[in-house]
Amino acid sequence: xxxxxxxxxxxxxxxxxxxxxxxxxxxxxxxxxxxxxxxxxxxxxxxxxxxxxxxxxxxxxxxxxxxxxxxxxxxxxxxxxxxxxxxxxxxxxxxxxxxxxxxxxxxxxxxxxxxxxxxxxxxxxxxxxxxxxxxxxxxxxxxxxxxxxxxxxxxxx
Numbered sequence: 791x792x793x794x795x796x797x798x799x800x801x802x803x804x805x806x807x808x809x810x811x812x813x814x815x816x817x818x819x820x821x822x823x824x825x826x827x828x829x830x831x832x833x834x835x836x837x838x839x840x841x842x843x844x845x846x847x848x849x850x851x852x853x854x855x856x857x858x859x860x861x862x863x864x865x866x867x868x869x870x871x872x873x874x875x876x877x878x879x880x881x882x883x884x885x886x887x888x889x890x891x892x893x894x895x896x897x898x899x900x901x902x903x904x905x906x907x908x909x910x911x912x913x914x915x916x917x918x919x920x921x922x923x924x925x926x927x928x929x930x931x932x933x934x935x936x937x938x939x940x941x942x943x944x945x946x947x
Contacts, residue, residue: 796835829882862919887916914941
């Protein structure tokens with residue numbers, strides 16, 4: 791399994807290097823039970839941004855005029871035709887994850903996490919949304935949070 795990851799990090803020096811991000815997402819995508827459509831290569835983008843930018847995106851796309859920690863824009867929505875596999879040598883595009891580093895910096899101490907772990911936590915949450923997971927109720931939220939804990943354990947956090 792290959793991963794094409796586009797990382798846009800507005801924080802310089804970079805908060806986490808691109809190689810680390812690629813390794814983390816590759817590990818997570820190989821987790822048994824995720825029920826991914828088969829593909830040789832998966833593609834997604836990750837943007838590390840500010841509260842100002844994520845608030846604008848949240849307002850534009852979710853009609854909530856406030857900042858948030860992570861947004862996910864899945865490429866494989868349920869109201870579009872689903873494919874069983876990526877054709878030929880094309881990468882299967884999963885979507886976009888946008889994380890506010892400003893919010894992550896504030897939340898990390900509240901959660902007792904390092905910034906690195908908080909960013910990984912938010913990225914794993916975003917990835918699950920790209921894969922169709924959601925948390926409309928407490929039961930599904932707990933399932934999702936448990937999967938995030940599994941993801942973080944996989945990468946040693």
